Amino acid sequence: MYAVQGAACDTTESIEGFWKLARWARRRGGVQPTYTPTLHAGNQTYDTPERKAQVLQETLFPPPPEADLSDIPDYEYPEPLQMPAITEKEVCQAVRQAAPNKAPGPDGIPNLTLHHALAIPVFLDHLTNLFNTCLQLGYCPEHFRKSTTVVLRKPGKPDYADPKAYRPIALLNTIRKALEAVIASRISYMVEAHSLLPQTHVGGRRGRSCEHAIHLLLERVLASWRTGALVATLLTLDVSGAFDNTAHKRLIHNLRKRRVPINAVNWIASFLHHRITDIVLMEGATGQFTTDTGIPQGSPLSPILYLFYNADLIDQIHEAYPGKATVTGYIDDICILVWSQAAAANCRRLEQIHKIAEQWEAQHASKFAPAKYGLIHLWQKVRGVPRPLSSTNASTNASVKVQGVEVKPVPTLHYLGVQLDQHLTGMKQIEHAQVKATEMIAALCSIAGSTWEITLSHLHQISTWFIQAGWGFKAAENAARKALESIQHKALYRIAGAFRTTSQAALKICLNILPPMIALERAAKESYLRIATSPLMATLIEIRHSGQRPAPRNAWERRRHMQWATTPDHDPLTSPLERWGRRIAISQNRLEVIHPHVTPPWWSGLESHIAETREDALAAHQAAVHSSADIIAYTDGSLTEQGVGAAVVSPLGCQAVHIGSPATHTIYAAELRGIEMALTQIGNTERGWDIQLYWLPGHEGIYGNECADALAKEAANSPAPNSVEELTLMASTQRALRIEAASAWKSEWAASTHGNSLRRYGKNPQKHQCNYTKAYREPPHQSSFKCKFGRLRWLVILAPLMLWNQLNALVDVVVKIYAMFSSTGSRRELDYRAYLTRPDLVLKAVRFMLETGLLGQFQTLPTTYRVTTTDLGQPAA
Known part of the structure; x- marks a missing residue:
């Protein structure tokens, strides 16, 4: 027992080991297998490793159906975009972003080796030249096309004797993965800069996540309800073996028609051709085989390539049914939403739309699995709004029949990790999260024993990951309060090792964990900020404005409309996103827009130098001062209670400006404005000047630096100009939300009558109260907590x-x-x-x-x- 405790202590010394332990606790219920069980396919039994590999190969890499390529020969492609040479900066970023200890491919070279090799200039130079040569020739070396395929169990499957219960994961050569990462980053930039993909294709793109897709769906449903539609119907599609059955010729065609650079297209064609892989089971390697279909799962390129592969499906449906259907894509997950006065009419429209999907299926050699489709009818459950067409339940039981399969509606649909119920109340998601959180509490008990040497900070992170995640778009509503408070209290007992009679309020203070409703309200507002500052927000607002209510038909409707106009939060058809936007009280046109790619990946920028010590920085400054050919400009930024200011001091002049208030700007924005002002002073940067940025420590008696600091402070404390309204930065708003949450917590603690034994040690919640116990192992912090709570x-x-x-x-x-x-x-x-x-x-x-x-x-x-x-x-x- 003590050996296990010691192992847990050693595991949590690193952040990777800590999360490994957390995942083990979460999944510890089942016995981990040591071999692949005997597989059954049809009437055959496969019991030897070689036969198991054979049936897995036939199941996971089946010969795909022939794709209909009749439209390709006569197609006139548009002018492709241009892709410049790969830079050393891109190579370094691609190598360093890869996890150092990931399993390597057949070459056996781990990423950690490449991380260290980057310090050798000749290695980086040769690697960059290799990547550029591959891209120019449109050729992927044969060595790069070899991989190891590890067959893993799909979690939660009832029978692992079925070959379909496994998933292939490709382990690729690390140098090849670095080249793939560079090309994937470049294609991702071009997608956003040149709008190469549909806006509603959300997954696999930088700056977009599942919450963007969910709110896109919610905005469309609520907009349809506002226009008078009584029911909206959602159909989720499923493609069998989406990545493994990708037709290469069709994929190359789709890349070219969407203007992907021709050198990248040629390299991708070579990269996919004649791949060799070795299937590895738990029993060991079983031999190599060749595959000429599909996209290897585990490749940095696979997500972005599949976005191009099924983008036509989204565009074709939108073109055929403009304003009558919305298609949302999340990599290989596609959902179709239609709306009308009756569920039956929606189902007939979905059947017509599915015929378009079947044409795409034939052209792309894909195979839909209607048995795995999901169907749900969404309708309002609000007083005064009639049910779809009748007062009986028959109107919402309409089904969809596609490819000989009847898809029946369900009361709750699981989509992208969220449980959608028929009325979008969010209660099903809350119930689901409560069940999962209860399971996580049991997992937490397995590693949070009072004699286990797990630090308090680690347990704090695990509880946040386990308990506060997955509560959905309605999590911050009052409906979740009781459930979440009960769950959080159980978790806090385990973390602190406290007695059950200990006050909940006192536990939260000692552990510095926000009360659940305050934490979830802050999380909901931060979620709004992430969406509101993304380019997708323009699409969401367009959908929202398209759903205008019809004119009221009677006095009762006029009173309701007037009430909702004055108190929008009481309007049942106000979207969660709009509601949280009003609570933050920042106009949408005042928020900054965070673009996924501010500059192209190959942009080099200015050379910057950040010394490791203050002494080294001062020495570099002295060397620059003694060079008569250099022009030195000192810049600084300042943030005070009155405002934010920036300044520049140089031989070309001194300048200071007030750029905004602490509510809209950060000190980092002020520093950047100072650098921008210095570059503006230089004027024409095409004269061949070598511009370099150096970090200087403050208050070291450097005259120019001290002058810039004084001017920046003076500008920050000066009155704000009235001419220009500055945008509000997301970082400053997040800081305001943290302050708001802390203030709400203090008010709640002051109003509480519990935890009296703790009040003598501090009146308000403060982070420093638990800082000196966060690094302790279990016994120290539990002992001190028992004393503070008055229980010892x-x-x-x-x-x-x-x-x-x-x-x-x-x-x-x-x-x-x-x-x-x-x-x-x-x-x-x-x-x-x-x-x-x-x-x-x-x-x-x-x-x-x-x-x-x-x-x-x-x-x-x-x-x-x-x-x-x-x-x-x-x-x-």
């Missing part, structure tokens, strides 16, 4: 005090603890608080309790697992 009285430790004082190494702490009691036995509150608030005294008090074994659960710990001076943050004697 100091009088209990008075009896064995005289015996323990014989330990010479701890005489000092005995004297100080004994000093908390007068000769009459009364406590001196000032000293008592000090021993549970001052870090140095807390460490000694905790050590006293653990060494004496006063807490029963620690008496069985061997000496090696007792708290040590290192654990307590003190140097070993």
Whole structure:
């Protein structure tokens, strides 16, 4: 048992090991297999590794149907975009962004080796030349096309004797993956800069996530309800073996028709041709085979390539049904939404739309799986709004019949991790999250025992990951309050090792964990910011404005419309995104737009130098000062309570400007404005000047630097100009949300009548109250918490005090603890608080309790697992 505890301690020394332990706790229910079970396909049984590999190859890499390529020969392609040569900066970024300890491909070279090799100039030069030559020739070396295919179980499958219950993952050569990453980054930039893909194709693109796709769907449904549609119907499609059955000729055609550079297209064609892979089971390698179909899963290029592969499906449906259907794509997940007065009419339209999908299926050699489709009818459950066409339930039971399969509607549909119910109340998602969170509490118990050496900071992160994730778009509503508070309380007990009678409010203070509703409200507003600052927000607003209510038909409707106009939050058809935008109270046109790619990947920028020490930075400055050919400009930014300012001081002139308030700007924005002002002073940068950026430490007596600092502060404290309205930065708004959450927490704590035993140690929630316990292993922080919560009285430790004082190494702490009691036995509150608030005294008090074994659960710990001076943050004697 102690060996397991020690292993857990060693595992959490690194952040990777910590999350590995967290995932183990989450999935610990099943027994991990050590071999692949006997597989069954049809009437055949496959029991040897070679036969298992054979059936897996036939199942996972089946020969795809012939694609209809009749439209390709006569197609006139548009002028392709241009792709310049690959730079050394791109190569370095691609190599360093790869995880260093990922499993390598057949060459056996781990990414960590490439990370270290980048420090060798000749290696980086040769690697860049190799990548450029491959791109210019449109050729992927044969060595790069070899891979190892690891067959993994799909989680949650009932029968692993079925070959379809496995997923192939390709382990690729690391140098090849670096080249793929460079090309994928370039294509991703061109997608956003030149709008090569549909706006509603959300997944696999930088700056877009599942929450963008969910809110895109919600905005469209609510807009249709506002226009008078009684029911909206959602159909989710499923493509069998989407990546593995990709037709290469069709993919190349789709890339060329969407203007992808021809050199990249030629390289991708070579990269996909005649690939060799070796299937590896748990029993070992089973031999190589050749595949000429599909896109290897695990490749950095695979997501962006499949976006091009099925983009035509989205465009064709939108062109055939403008304003009557919305198609949302998330890589290989496609959903179709239609709306009208009746569910049956929606189903007939979906059947017509599916015929377009079947044409795409024939052209792309894909295979739909209607048995895995999902169908749900979404309708309002609001007073005064009639149910679709009738008062019976029959109108919402209409089904869709496609390819001989009847797809029946369900009351709850799982889409992109969210449980959508028929009325979009979000309650099903809350119930689902509650069940998952309960499972996570059980997982937390397995690693948060009071004698396990897991640090408090790690347990804090696990609880946030386990408990507060996955509550959905309605998570911050009052409906989730009771469920989430109950779940969070159970988690906090496990983390702190507290008794069940401990106040919830006190637990949150000591662990510095926000109350659930405050945390979720902040998370909802931050989610709004991520969406509102993305380019997709323009599409969402366009959809929202398309759903205008018809004129009221009677006095009752007029009163309701007037009420909703004055109090939009009470309007049941206000989208969650719009509601949270109003609560933040920032106009959409005042928020910055964060573009996925500010500059092309091959843009080199200015050369910058950040010294490792202040002394090195000052030495570099002295060398520049003594060079008569250099023009030195000093820039600085300042943030005060009055505003944000930037300044530049150079031989070309001095300039300072007030750029905004702390509510709209950050100090980093001020620093960038100062650099921009310096570049503007230079004027024409095409004269061949070598412009370099150097970091200088402040307040080192450098005259130009001190002048720039003084001017920036003066500009920050000056009145703001009235001429220009500056945009609000996302970072400054996030800072305001953090301050708002902290203020709400303080108000809640002040109004609470619980946790009185803790109030003597601090009146308000403050982060520093738990900073000195976050790095502790379990026993120290649990001991101090029990004392703070008033659940372990100091009088209990008075009896064995005289015996323990014989330990010479701890005489000092005995004297100080004994000093908390007068000769009459009364406590001196000032000293008592000090021993549970001052870090140095807390460490000694905790050590006293653990060494004496006063807490029963620690008496069985061997000496090696007792708290040590290192654990307590003190140097070993």
